[in-house]
Amino acid sequence: MHAALRVITFCALFMANTLLLFAQTLKYGKPPNVRNGERIFKTTCVACHASDGRGTPQTTAGFVRPDTFPDFTRCDQTTPEPNSVWKDVIVHGGPSRGFSKIMPVWGKLLSSEQIDDVIAYLRTLCTNKHWPRGELNLPRALVTEKAFPEDEVVISSAVNARGAPGVSMDIIHEQRFGVKNQIEIDVPLEFQNQNHTWYGGVGDTTLALKRELFSSLRSGSILSLQGGLLVPTGNRTRGFGSGTTTFETFAAFDQLFPTNTFLQTQVGADLPRHTDIAPQSIFWRIAVGQSFAANRGLGRLWSPMVEFLADRDLTTGAKTNWDIVPEMQVTISRRQHIRANLGVRTPMTNTTGRPVQLMFYLLWDWGDGKLTEGW
Ligand code: HEC
Incomplete structure (x- = not known):
């Protein structure tokens, strides 16, 4: 192998190794509290998302449900979304990701930890853990x-x-x-x-x-x-x-x-x-x-x-x-x-x-x- 490439490969592998040592840290300041998240959801979000997370039916919704209105029990819809996407929508409201403005801004009412707790609760609604x-x-x-x-x-x-x-x-x-x-x-x-x-x-x-x-x-x-x-x-x-x-x-x-x-x-x-x-x-x-x-x-x-x-x-x-x-x-x-x-x-x-x-x-x-x- 070319000498320069040997150096590049070595550097890449070295970086990978160093980074592996850092894996499994960070993410949350403290682990999210699912029970607290459930409480927040059932008081603050149910009006639109319904207590089971499937979304209130059109007949009682009081707004036109967008096609992208989430059903949080559907793993095929929820697992492709990283937490950061949900957090952005919850903190800044629907339009922050080009969604409907019916989804309100919560960043002023809920703390960052509370939002992490709600997201952790929403994650429990998809029960099949095999989805990547x-x-x-x-x-x-x-x-x-x-x-x-x-x-x-x-x-x-x-x-x-x-x-x-x-x-x-x-x-x-x-x-x-x-x-x-x-x-x-x-x-x-x-x-x-x-x-x-x-x-x-x-x-x-x-x-x-x-x-x-x-x-x-x-x-x-x-x-x-x-x-x-x-x-x-x-x-x-x-x-x-x-x-x-x-x-x-x-x-x-x-x-x-x-x-x-x-x-x-x-x-x-x-x-x-x-x-x-x-x-x-x-x-x-x-x-x-x-x-x-x-x-x-x-x-x-x-x-x-x-x-x-x-x-x-x-x-x-x-x-x-x-x-x-x-x-x-x-x-x-x-x-x-x-x-x-x-x-x-x-x-x-x-x-x-x-x-x-x-x-x-x-x-x-x-x-x-x-x-x-x-x-
Ligand atoms: C006034 C009704 C209403 C309330 C209250 C509400 N939402 Fe929503 N939410 C919506 C609507 C409508 C959408 C769908 C927007 C779209 O698809 O264009 C949505 C979408 C979302 C999404 C999906 C974003 C995505 O990537 O698909 C999340 C996550 C969410 N809401 C979380 C919450 C949480 C958590 C609360 C409570 C703190 C809450 N919502 C309260 C109406 C509401």
Whole structure:
């Protein structure tokens, strides 16, 4: 391995280790009191949210229930929301996240501890503890895939900044089903300038299934496995596709630390059916990042990250390709369901023929609202 990369890897591992020591601290000044939270809920919130937390029925509500009106007993609705989202809405009122103004501001009437208590009580209303919690849904990196199952559409593109002119764009649809599963469809579009002529076309389409195997909010960790097929929809002679069906599998392990520092790792393999035209390969990726939220942890989220990407063909004498990608993700909408990320991917080894790329994505977490909502 290249000496510089050895240093980078060492630093990344060292940081990860140090951070692990800090895990399991912070979060609350004192542990929340669920009974106190229940008392507050049953005196202050019941008028609209009903004593069972399902929300008062339309007939008695006295207001038009928004489509997003929560039923706190439904784990599928509540578990994707991190506590910080609820806290923002309770402290600052619905409009703070682009929700209805019928949801009042409580920040002046209730203390921060009291609000933590109510949230802890609301969490008891979802009784199935197998749902992974939204806190573990870390900011999406440009390349490294995350462990959390998502309801998301991402349009991701890479433009060659140096090397042969070319643009690629991936249209990715991810959808959850059941408690722990997600399907993914990724259709790449490629545009390349070959001998002064631009060619465009689809690349190899991915159809994949992800399943969360383990997640724990207490330790801040989540582990998933994904398996999928890359269908040879791309034109091989143009270099847009491999010409053979490839089975791709990976494991993703993500770790969140109480300081809002996070580590996302992904290790996998591409196993083509016809190895005479496309070699088997393995890849491993690490994203290290830190989230900073404006407005005392409740507002716009900025997440700088660095990814270290490696892949290697499983053929004798093949060299490992290493790339580094510094990037910044930022939330665009108030609801934080629309986000953007911008970064630069630079090859560190085997640089011949591998371009420096400007990478960008726009992401829509459609589980959290329509494109027009939440601003
Ligand atoms: C006057 C009626 C009313 C009262 C009182 C009220 N809420 Fe709400 N609340 C709403 C409405 C309506 C919504 C849905 C807003 C939307 O989806 O646009 C809501 C939404 C919420 C949400 C959901 C945010 C999300 O991400 O989906 C939380 C959490 C919440 N309320 C907590 C509370 C708590 C805690 C109290 C008591 C301290 C309370 N509410 C009191 C009307 C009320």
